[in-house]
Amino acid sequence: MTGTTTWLTCGVLEAELSELLRRGEIRGDLLVLDSKLHMVPPHLEKVLSSALERRPQGKGGRVVLVYGDCCPRMLDIARTFHVGRVDATNCAQLLLGKDRYRELMREEAFFLLPEWAARWKEIFHIELGLGREVARDLMRDNRGSLVYLDTGLVPIPRSTLDDCAEYTGLPLKVEAVGLDRLQGCLLEAETAAETVEGGYLS
Amino acid sequence: MDVPDCIGKLIKAMMEVDRAGASVLMDHALAEGMSPELFMSDVLDPALLAVGKSWGEQKVSLAQAFVGAKIAEDVLLRCLPKGEVPPTALRKGIVVIGNIEDDFHSLGRRMIIPFLQASNWEVHDLGNDVTAETFVDKALQVGASIVAASAMMQTTALNIRKLRDLIDGRGLARRLKLAVGGAVFNWRPELVAEVGGDGTAGNAGAVDALLSRLLFQAGEGKSP
Numbered sequence: 001m002t003g004t005t006t007w008l009t010c011g012v013l014e015a016e017l018s019e020l021l022r023r024g025e026i027r028g029d030l031l032v033l034d035s036k037l038h039m040v041p042p043h044l045e046k047v048l049s050s051a052l053e054r055r056p057q058g059k060g061g062r063v064v065l066v067y068g069d070c071c072p073r074m075l076d077i078a079r080t081f082h083v084g085r086v087d088a089t090n091c092a093q094l095l096l097g098k099d100r101y102r103e104l105m106r107e108e109a110f111f112l113l114p115e116w117a118a119r120w121k122e123i124f125h126i127e128l129g130l131g132r133e134v135a136r137d138l139m140r141d142n143r144g145s146l147v148y149l150d151t152g153l154v155p156i157p158r159s160t161l162d163d164c165a166e167y168t169g170l171p172l173k174v175e176a177v178g179l180d181r182l183q184g185c186l187l188e189a190e191t192a193a194e195t196v197e198g199g200y201l202s
Numbered sequence: 203m204d205v206p207d208c209i210g211k212l213i214k215a216m217m218e219v220d221r222a223g224a225s226v227l228m229d230h231a232l233a234e235g236m237s238p239e240l241f242m243s244d245v246l247d248p249a250l251l252a253v254g255k256s257w258g259e260q261k262v263s264l265a266q267a268f269v270g271a272k273i274a275e276d277v278l279l280r281c282l283p284k285g286e287v288p289p290t291a292l293r294k295g296i297v298v299i300g301n302i303e304d305d306f307h308s309l310g311r312r313m314i315i316p317f318l319q320a321s322n323w324e325v326h327d328l329g330n331d332v333t334a335e336t337f338v339d340k341a342l343q344v345g346a347s348i349v350a351a352s353a354m355m356q357t358t359a360l361n362i363r364k365l366r367d368l369i370d371g372r373g374l375a376r377r378l379k380l381a382v383g384g385a386v387f388n389w390r391p392e393l394v395a396e397v398g399g400d401g402t403a404g405n406a407g408a409v410d411a412l413l414s415r416l417l418f419q420a421g422e423g424k425s426p
Binding site for chain 1: 331
């Protein structure tokens, strides 16, 4: 594979991609955007497009979007800018694989990744305006359990997760996911990016 | 308490995320002699319409929209025992609703169901991750004229195309209409045509009008 790969990623997976780079499992540069952009998908779309437009031309190499289907035109963005993208609808599916993701979603799981787990209060209170009572009603109506995806890079934040489980009224489960599936998806997307017409930024 | 006063207070309860307050309001209205049917038609309906309009204008938070739907559900449960369908004379039509294959974002779908039931639609909810075949088979089984498929994202919205193809392939296009909805259709309306939808509604308050129009196109119901 020639040239450098730029992994344009959501901050929710920054630690995991950094670790894969450190281990030499993937190669290239990270370009990280704030995971909170996920809360306003049209805004994410603008920021993502802008990041791709701003990327210096003439450097060579390829870009891989490490994003699920997180904004209304994600597939179009990948096509328009001739970049690769991981084959997953969201970050949970990227870590779990499609089959396990579907199994857990059929059990109405609500996923927390390590980066979001640390910010759950900010997301629930400030971003969504959900007080405890409404949060409990909403989550219990729509979800069956809180599932923390443990990528193994940081200790499981038990106290934080217990607080979140208490606030939402959902039982907590921890699912060890590691980084293998993520790594596989990244490498597949990188290979596919080679074959995208005009996939190289020249 | 007169009807306009009651409507104003119910809208206030919805906007202030005050489910308990809405329940107290209904208690008072019924204690003062208002019938449950009148509360549904003359108080709940206009309040939902107002909140739905604000929702469409993006002036309503997730919490407000959710509590608005829960209040509607509470009112329905008191006026219409759970599981009971609207009397045939009042029923506007039958709709089968669900999230399309691979889509698990149920919140929007669940929130519009009370709005539809309050507007006298018989609703059959199939849940999440519903295949095209299941949608069509259920519609034929219950005699529905409309299937309503929800999707949150572009990739899952494209699965609705399978439903369109199946409806057309079985020669049902004239009598079985396809309503589509979900956040991605609000953000990019051109996707409605791309997946073969017969129409969409930008918010819960507009769903009743959409379904009424589709019902008429299917050869049932009144001209909307």
